[in-house]
Amino acid sequence: MKGTVGVTRWGLHTSVAGGWGEMLARAKGMGETAAQVFVKSNRRWEMPRLSKEDGEIFRKGKKLQDLWVCSHAGYLINVAGGGEIRKKSIRALAEEIGRAEELDLEGVVVHCGSRGEEEAGVARKRAVEGFREALEMSETRKVRLALENSAGQGTALARDFKEWGELVHGLPKNRRAACLDTAHAFAAGYDLRTEDGRGKLLREIVREIGRENILVIHANDSKTDCGSGVDRHEHLGHGKIGGPALWAFLREETWRGIPRIGELPPGEREDRENLAFLKESCLKT
Ligand SMILES: [Zn+2]
Numbered sequence: 001m002k003g004t005v006g007v008t009r010w011g012l013h014t015s016v017a018g019g020w021g022e023m024l025a026r027a028k029g030m031g032e033t034a035a036q037v038f039v040k041s042n043r044r045w046e047m048p049r050l051s052k053e054d055g056e057i058f059r060k061g062k063k064l065q066d067l068w069v070c071s072h073a074g075y076l077i078n079v080a081g082g083g084e085i086r087k088k089s090i091r092a093l094a095e096e097i098g099r100a101e102e103l104d105l106e107g108v109v110v111h112c113g114s115r116g117e118e119e120a121g122v123a124r125k126r127a128v129e130g131f132r133e134a135l136e137m138s139e140t141r142k143v144r145l146a147l148e149n150s151a152g153q154g155t156a157l158a159r160d161f162k163e164w165g166e167l168v169h170g171l172p173k174n175r176r177a178a179c180l181d182t183a184h185a186f187a188a189g190y191d192l193r194t195e196d197g198r199g200k201l202l203r204e205i206v207r208e209i210g211r212e213n214i215l216v217i218h219a220n221d222s223k224t225d226c227g228s229g230v231d232r233h234e235h236l237g238h239g240k241i242g243g244p245a246l247w248a249f250l251r252e253e254t255w256r257g258i259p260r261i262g263e264l265p266p267g268e269r270e271d272r273e274n275l276a277f278l279k280e281s282c283l284k285t
């Protein structure tokens, strides 16, 4: 595990507009100890070139700054689907994994995909095989692939933790990881507002996913109700989960050492408030 044991990192999804050096400066300016980025436009297939120089500047700067960084894969990727889209998705994901390793990132977060008209078992099998294929195609050796739980919107896989766990455990052991999104879990029906609900969520994650596989927590509040199946993030403490419940969940001893990243609408004041919340949610050593 990277970093000092016991230190819990925090940050936001951070823009790379202006280049990789700018991204580092932005993270530094906000005091982040962790961040998430898109290595390319999240709504396009094409991957831009990365010059050797830019790559080196980023790798060196990141190390110097002691910044933990993961990427989030593009939203078009659906390895659980069929036909041409699946092929395109595997290729695109392979490129993203390759870029992440080149930039020395800690992992790539990716959605498990949607089954469409397909039967869930078939879609799960397709997804696992697709993820494995992308890892192989990327010719990388270490960057981890973190499968994210979903709100269950449409026919998205991984709403149910048992299904999520099956997908995670389908990845090769040395590359396997998972990303827990609190807003998705809440929309999927895990009621984080009560101690019972938080306890159930924790037990299911430990049982189905394994604590060691959780690479990162997406700490988001939710605009939508518990069980709504609709994925809409809200600023921390301003949504239906609420501050005290998120706080209690994030301060759980089990999550010590796991970076937490907010994926929230940008805004100068909002960023500052969300970061202060995340920073305070980390247990001190
Ligand atoms: Zn996501």
Ligand SMILES: [Zn+2]
Pocket (backbone or CB within 6 Å): 181, 183, 184, 231, 232, 233
């Ligand atoms: Zn979401």
